[in-house]
Amino acid sequence: MTPPRLGLAALFLTLALDQASKLGLYFGTDLVLTQPWRLGPYADIIVVWNKGVSYGLFQQDGALGRWILVAISAVASVALVVWMRRAGTGLLALALGLIAGGAIGNAIDRAAYGAVFDFVHLHAGGWSWYVFNIADAAIVAGVVGLVLDSLRPAPSTEPAQKPPHM
Template sequence: MKPFAAGLLALVLTLVADQASKLYLLFVYDLPLHDPLSLGPFVTLTVVWNRGISYGLFQQGTEFGRWALVAVATISTVALGIWMARAANRLLAVSLGLILGGAIGNAIDRVAYGAVFDFVHLHAGEWSWYVFNIADAAIVFGVIGLIWDAFVANRQQPPAA
């Protein structure tokens, strides 16, 4: 599979999984009615509406802030899409596809609801992680892939003759 096709597949799978999980939890299971839902000793599903960016930073309480974040996501998506189209290897393309799928999924939430729907809460004893969604996880794994590609994968290739 060519790099761009692999990246596009990662984007589509991420976006579908993200939006399907959110739609199911909001409108079929009705998580707001059953909040919180314990899935075990370390995982709880709960409703958090994130009006900021990663980890709830830069919370936006106005319509201007909401649409400014949508605009930033749109510009970033175009730039990352161009990068993915030019990717020379599958790892880079898939990593960018994960980031793009996550960014588009969260942008859809911002347009539809005014905030991003986060719902997975990992915790153990006194330790608690931020509440996140599938899009956020895909973005994190995509960034890890970018770092791996930049610092590890390129060093494993034999030098050009």
């Protein structure tokens, strides 16, 4: 599979899993009425509507802010797909696909509901991580992939030298 096709597969798989999980939990269960659902001592499934961006930053209460965030997500997603089509490695394309798929998934929520549906809450003792969703996890994994790809040595563009003849 070529890098761009791998990236597109990651984008569509991320988007499908993200939207299916959100729609299934919110409309297909009684989570809203029975939360939290304990998955163990360190994880819960809960309902949080995030009107901001990552980690709840830049909370938007008005329609203008909401649509500005949707527009930023759309422009960023288009730019990521253009970059992905030019990606020379599978890792880079995969990372860009994960980020774009996550951004599109969260933008759909924001456009449809005015906020992003987050539902995974990790915690231990007094420590509490922010509540996130599959799109958020894909974005984080994609950023890790970008970092790893940037640490790889660049392919050599010089022709291999022939050993001297004796």
